[in-house]
Amino acid sequence: MLCVQDFSIWCRCGVRQFGAQSIEQGADFEPTSEWAALGSIPGTFVPACGTADPINDGLHLPYRMAFVPYGTSRMNAIVGADVTVLANRLGAGPRTMVDVSDTAINVDVLPSDWQDQVLRLAEERDAVILAHNYQLPEIQDIAHHTGDSLGLSRVAAEAEASTIVFCGVHFMAESAKILAYDKTVLIPDAAAGCSLAETINADQLRAWKAEHPGAVVVSYVNTTAEVKAETDICCTSSNAVDVVASIPSDQDILFCPDQFLGAHVQRLTGRENIHIWMGECHVHAGINGADLKDRVEAEPAAELFVHPECGCATSALYLVSAGVVPQERTKILSTGGMISAARETTAEKVLVATETGMLHQLQKVNPTTIFEPVNRAAVCKYMKMITPAKLLRSLRDGIDEVTVERDIADRARTSVERMISIGTPSPTAE
Numbered sequence: 001m002l003c004v005q006d007f008s009i010w011c012r013c014g015v016r017q018f019g020a021q022s023i024e025q026g027a028d029f030e031p032t033s034e035w036a037a038l039g040s041i042p043g044t045f046v047p048a049c050g051t052a053d054p055i056n057d058g059l060h061l062p063y064r065m066a067f068v069p070y071g072t073s074r075m076n077a078i079v080g081a082d083v084t085v086l087a088n089r090l091g092a093g094p095r096t097m098v099d100v101s102d103t104a105i106n107v108d109v110l111p112s113d114w115q116d117q118v119l120r121l122a123e124e125r126d127a128v129i130l131a132h133n134y135q136l137p138e139i140q141d142i143a144h145h146t147g148d149s150l151g152l153s154r155v156a157a158e159a160e161a162s163t164i165v166f167c168g169v170h171f172m173a174e175s176a177k178i179l180a181y182d183k184t185v186l187i188p189d190a191a192a193g194c195s196l197a198e199t200i201n202a203d204q205l206r207a208w209k210a211e212h213p214g215a216v217v218v219s220y221v222n223t224t225a226e227v228k229a230e231t232d233i234c235c236t237s238s239n240a241v242d243v244v245a246s247i248p249s250d251q252d253i254l255f256c257p258d259q260f261l262g263a264h265v266q267r268l269t270g271r272e273n274i275h276i277w278m279g280e281c282h283v284h285a286g287i288n289g290a291d292l293k294d295r296v297e298a299e300p301a302a303e304l305f306v307h308p309e310c311g312c313a314t315s316a317l318y319l320v321s322a323g324v325v326p327q328e329r330t331k332i333l334s335t336g337g338m339i340s341a342a343r344e345t346t347a348e349k350v351l352v353a354t355e356t357g358m359l360h361q362l363q364k365v366n367p368t369t370i371f372e373p374v375n376r377a378a379v380c381k382y383m384k385m386i387t388p389a390k391l392l393r394s395l396r397d398g399i400d401e402v403t404v405e406r407d408i409a410d411r412a413r414t415s416v417e418r419m420i421s422i423g424t425p426s427p428t429a430e
Helices: 114-124 137-142 149-158 170-179 202-211 225-229 240-245 259-269 289-298 313-321 335-344 358-365 388-397 406-420
Strands: 015-018 021-024 063-067 079-083 104-109 127-132 145-147 163-167 184-186 216-220 233-235 253-256 274-276 303-306 330-332 349-353 370-373
Touching: 114 127, 114 137, 114 388, 127 137, 127 149, 137 358, 137 388, 145 149, 149 163, 149 170, 149 406, 163 170, 163 388, 170 184, 170 225, 170 406, 202 216, 202 225, 202 253, 216 240, 225 406, 233 240, 233 406, 240 259, 253 259, 259 274, 259 313, 289 303, 289 313, 289 349, 303 313, 303 335, 313 330, 330 335, 335 358, 349 358, 358 370
Parallel strands: 127 145, 127 163, 163 184, 216 233, 216 253, 253 274, 303 330, 303 349, 349 370
Antiparallel strands: 015 021, 063 079, 079 104
């Protein structure tokens, strides 16, 4: 047990403050009994890779978190913990957490040979490890396959292993279970949800369908199994345009739940008979046009990669039309598309508008180009909930198992299988 005693943490510009002591990011630090990193302080999230990025999502109770102790090397251990903060909502800014001064926390210390243990347990359990591009770098590097939602769905459907360990958010693991129903599907933290998936449920979709009888339902893969069961065909950001183009032009379409991806598809297809659900990913919606304009003006020679879920996608096209940034340097891309473009670019710098976990893969495929986020605060806390310690525990203990009711899975499978049959296979080697 670790007892949290009178600590504060606040992240600004890569500096962490532990009480009165400030530590530059990556500096050596001898931990004391008071060290901690608490992600539920508004404005702060500290993922297990040792980076610190601000978010603005308030206090969640209970909250699952990763602790990152610093020792005589930059990071000699990563530990996973479940944290319940018995406090009211806190205001932004440096705070002393006196409300939790006597709170005890269960801590699983990660062994130094955790990578070897993960690979050994995966072999013993006959498991394949899949990781989304937004996962922590340590998770991406240990996974057997890393990629976007479409690529990983294809891997799950064709996997020969008896167990799939999905390092992503819950709807992704559900999709794997739908496609490989007789296999065991594990997610290292079942609480890793998705704000976009929560913007529509099956009852809401049924009511919407009733308002538009005969319309074809196209659901972004970022939806629950129950919503997929009410869907005609799913899509991902990499094949959404192809999916909509496959539907007869005189057929009305209900597109859900992401409004920005829907607007992007409508813009590229020119179809006026698309009804778009007004949902959004809180991370991508937070990458706004003002942020984009400021970064582009500060880096006029940089290329621009923009995910279509972003609130700034329309702004990016406006900047092109206004001549602020050349069209050939502006690309609206899925995460898989970003990796392809990263391999090909010769630019000195690329500004990337998506969740910051994507930068790890981009830098791996092209170490000579500098990839920087349009908004450094674009961190999905749900994607970062899966830590090496939780992955190790998942393989060791067979948790958390993902289940989907068979009738829902059977109905959802058709829409997901239609999705993976459309579009060019992802080029990111998933």
